[in-house]
Amino acid sequence: MHSSDYRYPLDPDPTRIRAAKIVIAGGFGVGKTTLVGAVSEIEPLTTEAVMTSAGTEHDDLSGVPDKTTTTVAMDFGRITVAPDLILYLFGAPGQTRFWFMWDQLQRGAIGAVVLADVRRLPDSFASIDFFENRQVPYLVAVNCFDGAPVYPEADLREALTIPPHVPVLLCDARDRESAKSVLIGLVRHVIDLHQRGVPVGLR
Amino acid sequence: MLPGAGDDPRGELVRPYAVTRGRTEPTRDIAIEAILVTTARGVQEAPFAGRHKQLIAQLCSNSPLSLAEISSHLRVPIGVARVLVADMAAEGLLAVYQQSEEEENQGERIEMLERILGALQRL
Numbered sequence: 001m002h003s004s005d006y007r008y009p010l011d012p013d014p015t016r017i018r019a020a021k022i023v024i025a026g027g028f029g030v031g032k033t034t035l036v037g038a039v040s041e042i043e044p045l046t047t048e049a050v051m052t053s054a055g056t057e058h059d060d061l062s063g064v065p066d067k068t069t070t071t072v073a074m075d076f077g078r079i080t081v082a083p084d085l086i087l088y089l090f091g092a093p094g095q096t097r098f099w100f101m102w103d104q105l106q107r108g109a110i111g112a113v114v115l116a117d118v119r120r121l122p123d124s125f126a127s128i129d130f131f132e133n134r135q136v137p138y139l140v141a142v143n144c145f146d147g148a149p150v151y152p153e154a155d156l157r158e159a160l161t162i163p164p165h166v167p168v169l170l171c172d173a174r175d176r177e178s179a180k181s182v183l184i185g186l187v188r189h190v191i192d193l194h195q196r197g198v199p200v201g202l203r
Numbered sequence: 204m205l206p207g208a209g210d211d212p213r214g215e216l217v218r219p220y221a222v223t224r225g226r227t228e229p230t231r232d233i234a235i236e237a238i239l240v241t242t243a244r245g246v247q248e249a250p251f252a253g254r255h256k257q258l259i260a261q262l263c264s265n266s267p268l269s270l271a272e273i274s275s276h277l278r279v280p281i282g283v284a285r286v287l288v289a290d291m292a293a294e295g296l297l298a299v300y301q302q303s304e305e306e307e308n309q310g311e312r313i314e315m316l317e318r319i320l321g322a323l324q325r326l
Contacts, residue, residue, distance in 0.1 A: 021235075047235075
């Protein structure tokens with residue numbers, strides 16, 4: 001039989017499948033993976049990137065025995081919007097020494113959620129600065145942990161010096177409906193920016 | 204997951220880039236969320252391409268998966284998965300799809316965002 005006579009179970013046209021991604025950022029231990037897990041259709045998966053002391057992911061490791069390497073883990077989840085559209089939610093590594101991954105993560109992203117903890121607000125400054133500088137659309141979601149004090153939005157906005165055009169929400173990252181409303185808020189914000197003709201992203 | 208990789212809590216006793224024979228640069232840049240689908244040729248030829256590539260071809264013929272998912276399922280760093288996937292794309296075993304910003308007009312972008320919004324609201 002000629003090989004072209006075979007019918008394969010899957011002979012896809014990949015140009016019809018696309019992925020979109022949202023970055024979940026914020027300080028270490030703020031609840032990024034919890035938020036991802038609350039809405040993901042799969043248990044959050046973990047992927048790793050290897051970085052050398054030179055600070056690049058693709059550095060050549062061969063023949064340099066004393067070079068230190070760091071492994072950074074990232075958790076992510078997935079929401080299948082339709083057979084041809086898949087949304088990924090990537091938790092950005094919290095510590096600033098892992099920022100080599102952030103460039104990779106933000107490239108082409110729909111936008112970002114900066115998750116903040118009211119008890120450690122300064123932990124989210126770095127994330128906010130990053131997305132401001134790159135013109136990545138983002139919102140700030142303040143994760144209200146049990147027993148954490150609840151402040152009015154205006155006070156949080158002032159404490160975090162969040163520009164007026166950036167939405168601020170309160171959320172409970174463990175709660176599916178609450179996590180959903182954060183993502184819905186971000187997507188609505190990005191659609192609004194597009195419709196108003198605001199340039200989105202440097203890229 | 205690779206056979207044996209999950210049995211040992213210490214992971215595989217192989218240095219990460221050994222599976223790429225020391226190469227750290229992929230032949231093309233592939234985004235972490237790029238969608239991978241095994242081609243008809245991949246279904247036919249990947250069984251002879253080594254166990255990592257064989258496994259990738261198996262995973263991506265059941266349902267489209269991203270580079271990040273491949274990295275996670277194979278328990279290899281994202282950079283290693285990227286080298287393997289770029290090789291397979293060059294060999295015609297995998298189709299890689301990633302949207303380039305330049306190719307997309309604003310209308311298409313908004314349409315995609317509205318589909319995502321609808322899906323989130325229905326979750």
